[in-house]
Amino acid sequence: MADLKRLQRKLGYDFRDESLLVQSLTHRSAGSRNNERLEFLGDAILGFEIAENLCRQHPNASEGELSRARAQLVKRETLANVARRLELGEHLILGTGELRSGGQTRDSILSDAVEAIIAAVFMDADIDSARALIRRILSREIARISPEGQPKDSKTRLQEYLQAQGKSLPVYQVVSVEGSAHEQMFVVECQVSDLGVTERGQGASRRKAEQQAAFNVLVKTGVSDS
Structure with missing residues (x-):
């Protein structure tokens, strides 16, 4: 696994308990202490932060417009692109089968790791730190989104x-x-x-x-x- 200090510099957050970061990067194929529970928690934190951010930045947008914008920001493809920008693939801990099949480049695994890291920061510190992390790593996507311009699916x-x-x-x-x-x-x-x-x-x-x-x-x- 690549240097975790380098990853933490990219995240803009230094873990007090680095084992939480390691767990957030561990896929279920690599063992029982994996990132599935953290991913579940991180998904909820991400959804809340993005929803509040959109409401504050776009006070005139309708509920439907806000929902479509949020869906764009939290979807698998968006989070996978964030993961690639952070070069998460080289830090992931995968089982032999996933390594052989290219799991470190798969959108689903990359996006799950992003959500797990968000939860790991929350567990290591507090909700404000987790929310600040979301704003940092998704800053480009948040800045570009326009609720009024999101087509209906x-x-x-x-x-x-x-x-x-x-x-x-x-x-x-x-x-x-x-x-x-x-x-x-x-x-x-x-x-x-x-x-x-x-x-x-x-x-x-x-x-x-x-x-x-x-x-x-x-x-x-x-x-x-x-």
């Missing part, structure tokens, strides 16, 4: 369209999950009974597959311009 657009038409809401069902644990491909079916439409979508996560299925329904019904 396909699931939201489909739901709003159906509600406006007085139609029943769509039902999403996982049809299949293929591939190994770290390279899964989800196939999801979106059924809108009132329209007599059923479309499928696929993606690396259930959420992405649902979004694709919803988009395909929008296209099929002529609601989407794409």
Whole structure:
């Protein structure tokens, strides 16, 4: 594992208990003392800090606009990019199988580590230190985000369209999950009974597959311009 002091300089935080930092970097494939619990806690802290930050910076934005902006800031891809900027991949502690399959570059593992580090700082110090860390490492993304400019995702657009038409809401069902644990491909079916439409979508996560299925329904019904 690379020098932790260098990582702490990038984070702008020096751990009193460095074992917390080590735990935050440890994937479940490497042992029982891993970052899963820290990731759970860090996710909640991150969501709260981003929500408050957006509310303060954008007092005129609607709840829907704030929700879409928050989703953009806390999503896996955004956090993985932050992790790459911090060069977290070279610090991760992974099991042999994950190392061989390139786990140190995988978005899911990188984003989980970012959330775990946030929680580790909270455990090592306090909530203010954790929130300050979030503002530092996501400063670029926070500065660029504009709630008013965030497009609605396909699931939201489909739901709003159906509600406006007085139609029943769509039902999403996982049809299949293929591939190994770290390279899964989800196939999801979106059924809108009132329209007599059923479309499928696929993606690396259930959420992405649902979004694709919803988009395909929008296209099929002529609601989407794409």
